[in-house]
Amino acid sequence: MDDKRKQIIVNEIKMWKETKMIPQEYCDFLLAIYTEGTEGNTRKQNGAGKSVKKQAAVSAFILALVAIAVFVIYFTELHFILQTGILTAFVGCLLFLGIHYANKEIFYPVFFVGAALILLLFSVFLNEKLFGNHRYTLYLLLFANCGLWLAAGKAYKLLYFTLSGLLGLAILLVSIVI
Numbered sequence: 001m002d003d004k005r006k007q008i009i010v011n012e013i014k015m016w017k018e019t020k021m022i023p024q025e026y027c028d029f030l031l032a033i034y035t036e037g038t039e040g041n042t043r044k045q046n047g048a049g050k051s052v053k054k055q056a057a058v059s060a061f062i063l064a065l066v067a068i069a070v071f072v073i074y075f076t077e078l079h080f081i082l083q084t085g086i087l088t089a090f091v092g093c094l095l096f097l098g099i100h101y102a103n104k105e106i107f108y109p110v111f112f113v114g115a116a117l118i119l120l121l122f123s124v125f126l127n128e129k130l131f132g133n134h135r136y137t138l139y140l141l142l143f144a145n146c147g148l149w150l151a152a153g154k155a156y157k158l159l160y161f162t163l164s165g166l167l168g169l170a171i172l173l174v175s176i177v178i
Helices: 003-019 024-034 042-074 080-100 109-131 135-156 159-177
Strands: none
Touching: 003 024, 042 080, 042 109, 080 109, 109 135, 109 159, 135 159
16 A cells, blocks of 8 residues: 555544544554554553643642641741631642542542641641640640551551551650650
8 A cells, every 4th residue: 555545544543533433442553553553652652641740730739738738837827717727628628639539540649648748737736726735635646647547548558658657656656655
């Protein structure tokens, strides 16, 4: 078959792919046949690029929330209830997104890590504001955080949350005893 005919067929298959006249897998297969394998893998490369961009955007969003949380806690003179509301909204938002994307996306644990970090900051902040930096209430709040990490690790099969919870509990127990 001459090159002009092959190009016409390739263009026709690409049009079918764009208009979804036949499934994309079939179009990729036909493109691979008529172009001797030089056109068939473009979808995979584009999909991988989109996934990396999406993961970078999600990571930037979570880092921004953590930075705003640190700013709200340490650098503003907002009322205690307003600070509590903002931090609770951040944790709730990240937990909702983590649970929502748990079955759909591969990088959903990043939401849980962000929520755990903000919750840890929030716990220390609550201890400072409500209990005046009392040592035993801080231990209790940190035990609660480690317990939540363990529960999240078991529920979502996240090994690093389980290990972080166990390691945190061990460090807390050692610091209490010593």
